[in-house]
Amino acid sequence: MKSFLIIVLCISVTCTTLAQKPKAVEAMKNETAASIQSDYDTYKELALEIWDYAELGYKENQSSALLARTLEENGFAVETGVAGMPTSFVATYGSGSPVIGVLAEYDALPGISQDNTPTRSPVDGKSNGQACGHHLFGAAAVATGIAIKQHLESGKLKGTIRVYGTPAEEGGNGKSYMVRAGLFNDVDAVLHWHPWDKTGVIGTSTLANKTAKFRFHGIASHAAVAPENGRSALDGVEAMNAMVNMMREHVPQESRIHYVITSGGEAPNVVPEYAEVFYYVRHPKKDVVQSIFERIVKAAEGAALGTETSMDYEIISGSHDLLINNTLAENMNTNLQRVGGVIYSEEDKNFAKTLQESFLKKAPDVSDAAQIYPTGSLPLSGSTDVGDVSYMVPTVGLLIATWVPGTSPHSWQAVACGGTDIGIKGMMVAAKTMALTAIDLFTQPKLLVDAKEEFIEAKGDYVYKALLGDRQPPLDYRD
Structure with missing residues (x-):
């Protein structure tokens, strides 16, 4: 009890100190958003290179290496091949607490080849496609990590930022093996996002x-x-x-x-x-x-x-199902509102209108991409290995419109949008929102305390056990 009171007292003192510097935090957030935006072309090139590779789960050799190399060139210490998966990595910068993790995915799907035009056009000699936008997912995570690293390097923030390269989300459960290996045991909070046709913070669970x-x-x-x-x-x-x-x-x-x-x-x-x-x-x-x-x-x-x-x-x-943390979701929603939704150019709108002709049902107005939906109003009916992470550490994520509203994931339309500025603009919204949320996690100790308390209560007496048992990663599952 005595040590707990000391921790609370330290947190209280820290929060009081930080409360005296709200302008500094606001300035840091503005600087961060502007810095990420200024590197638009850099992160676009990064994402499109992975989009072009379109590598399947556990075979993402070029994609994983590119992301890891980018982080290493920006000062991160990178460990590859973790948890028995050759295309996984953990990239770390900084030291001490808090430790904030950011998830990165990069695997493609088989049989959905498509170029970046709004009509059905498979790429000759290529059968795979980034039909779930994981190339955008990975690049945004890297952008977030680098933005926070710059503040750690300058001394504006203290703690550790860690980017997790998680392979084979599509049926391979890369994150589950990383959780099982204890790679999240010392993390205070984890951020993630996923490409979608609408924008909002995730507030409902998955299957x-x-x-x-x-x-x-x-x-x-x-x-x-x-x-x-x-x-x-x-x-x-x-x-x-x-x-x-x-x-x-x-x-x-x-x-x-x-x-x-x-x-x-x-x-x-x-x-x-x-x-x-x-x-x-x-x-x-x-x-x-x-x-x-x-x-x-x-x-x-x-x-x-x-x-x-x-x-x-x-x-x-x-x-596992996704364990929602409302404390973190509320904070992330505030930052998302600050960043704003995805704004289409006239070129984007023309692309979208042509693409909509391929839909089986009437599609919503393309301006819907700019709308930010209330937290929890975008239900997720699928499954994700982020669920395993969420049972180990407080986790929060968001969905961002990276393909034309009305389009579904795992479609050629999603592949097409992911190869254009429609996808890249959504990716940048995600990167900025995660980075601003990370800044709050580094500068508001009480936010982490509240999130941890909610996490403990929600998890109850459950002790994590991987549903996939003790098997080794199925590195050949896409053969």
Whole structure:
């Protein structure tokens, strides 16, 4: 109790000191926003280079190296290949507390190649595309880190800024392995963002998920001459799928179960010796995901028993739901309002109007990109490995319009916008907002105390445990 009172007293004294210098903090924020904007072309070039690489998860060799090298050239100490992932890195500048982390992503998606024009136009010889804007994500994180480093270097701020290069967000769960390895254990707060078609601070959670590949092994035989000698691995898969589909009636309605048969045999006249099905399970709560997954495993075991095949499975990924920190979200929203939304030029508007002709439904007015939505009003129905980070340290993030309003992620339209100033302008809004929020975290100790208290209360007695178990990163999951 005595040490706690000393900490509170120190915080109180520090806050009083800082309260006497509001003009200095305001001047620092103005300087930071202007500095980031002045480097528009530099960060645009950085982002577009990664957009052009369009490297898949755990294969982002050039993208990761470019971001790490940029940070190293700006004075950061960079450690690469952390947590068993060759394309991961941790870049650190400064020393002591507070330690503020910024997340960077950079992986692309397969099968969504597109150039930066508003009509469907895949790039010859390229199959991947930055359809979720992770090239923008990574570049903005680097811009944020460098902006804060400059203030640490000059002595205006004290503490540590750390940029995390997190590979394979799209199904590879790079952050989960970094959390499991203890790389966030000493961090006081983490900032992140994500490209979107609207702008606002994230105030609602995501879906926890767990994925696995179920592999059935049977006996091959001629399907016409000697079918009685065969045991179909595909029958095992189909029996499993049938049972899981019946199970849908008996799971919480917020649940999501998806699957795809990734291997079903080679020819109709050969009883399949091997078959594989890939499952995703999602729910707003991590414990429900785990419960449903265990029931799916039972269905797979039953299917194998009934078809006289054998079955094994491999957990591919797993991520927690996102633990929201309202204390940090309120602060970030204040800074976002200060920075403002994304303003389209006439050229941007013409691009957007042409792009809208490809939409399946009527798109909103393109001026919607400039609107800042209330915190929590932009629901997230997907999953992200940021959720794992949020169960280790107070975490806050925002969505920024980087593609034309009405466009969805994982689309060629998103790839096209990400290769133009439409995407870059959104990226700059994100970088400025995160940098200004970081300044508050460095200069307002009470903000961190309040965020930590909320975090502890929200987490309760839960002790983090990776949903993906003790498996090593699936570096070949995109092969």
